[in-house]
Amino acid sequence: MQDTNSSTVLFVSASARGDGSLSRTVGGEVLDALRAKHGEITVIERDLRSDLPFVSETWMTGAFTPEDQRSDAQNASLSTSLTLVDELKTADMVVIATPMYNFTIPASLKAWIDQVARAGLTFKYSESGPVGLLDDKPTIVVSASGGTELGGPIDFLTNYMSFILGFMGLKSAKHVQVNLTMADQDKALAGARAQIPEAIGA
Numbered sequence: 625m626q627d628t629n630s631s632t633v634l635f636v637s638a639s640a641r642g643d644g645s646l647s648r649t650v651g652g653e654v655l656d657a658l659r660a661k662h663g664e665i666t667v668i669e670r671d672l673r674s675d676l677p678f679v680s681e682t683w684m685t686g687a688f689t690p691e692d693q694r695s696d697a698q699n700a701s702l703s704t705s706l707t708l709v710d711e712l713k714t715a716d717m718v719v720i721a722t723p724m725y726n727f728t729i730p731a732s733l734k735a736w737i738d739q740v741a742r743a744g745l746t747f748k749y750s751e752s753g754p755v756g757l758l759d760d761k762p763t764i765v766v767s768a769s770g771g772t773e774l775g776g777p778i779d780f781l782t783n784y785m786s787f788i789l790g791f792m793g794l795k796s797a798k799h800v801q802v803n804l805t806m807a808d809q810d811k812a813l814a815g816a817r818a819q820i821p822e823a824i825g826a
């Protein structure tokens with residue numbers, strides 16, 4: 625039975641690799657650090673190797689149709705999106721582990737973002753611009769790069785992730801970076817591990 629006092633962590637992982645994935649490995653170490661800090665945690669695993677659907681025309685028309693007027697096809701098209709939004713809302717904390725592919729996030733993670741960034745559910749439009757609807761919660765992005773410096777001028781991953789999470793209300797994202805693994809993997813891992821305590825507020 626689930627411990628009702630335990631914190632729930634959504635763990636989203638985007639690498640195409642399994643055990644060899646450095647972002648997923650360090651993401652797992654962030655979960656361990658959260659366990660050490662908070663005691664028992666419940667983890668919702670969202671492994672993006674499972675091929676999420678892309679946004680379709682039926683999805684789009686459904687998303688902008690009032691819920692009680694949607695067709696069966698529109699409801700079916702939006703069902704994955706609702707599940708993923710629910711996971712994001714249920715979680716007390718979020719850990720996202722992602723590689724850098726072609727200077728930014730992989731398509732699998734972008735597909736997840738397209739499913740969870742929903743007008744009326746995770747953000748809304750207001751006279752002063754868009755407003756995030758998610759309650760802010762501890763959010764950690766673990767990223768891994770080969771030869772491109774995370775935090776450097778051609779890193780289109782880090783700022784984008786901070787922006788899109790903040791757009792939905794998760795304004796406190798911290799980054800743990802497995803940086804430049806092609807140059808020295810051990811150094812990259814040690815550098816990332818050293819960032820975990822601050823990222824989780826230990």
Ligand SMILES: Cc1cc2nc3c(=O)[nH]c(=O)nc-3n(C[C@H](O)[C@H](O)[C@H](O)COP(=O)(O)O)c2cc1C
Binds near residue numbers: 769
């Ligand atoms: C399709 C693909 C594109 C990549 N593009 C980049 C890139 O633009 N910059 C970079 O530094 N590394 C790039 N890499 C290397 C990965 O970021 C690096 O191997 C990282 O460790 C992968 O994360 P993972 O270990 O969690 O799988 C790429 C790897 C793949 C497979």
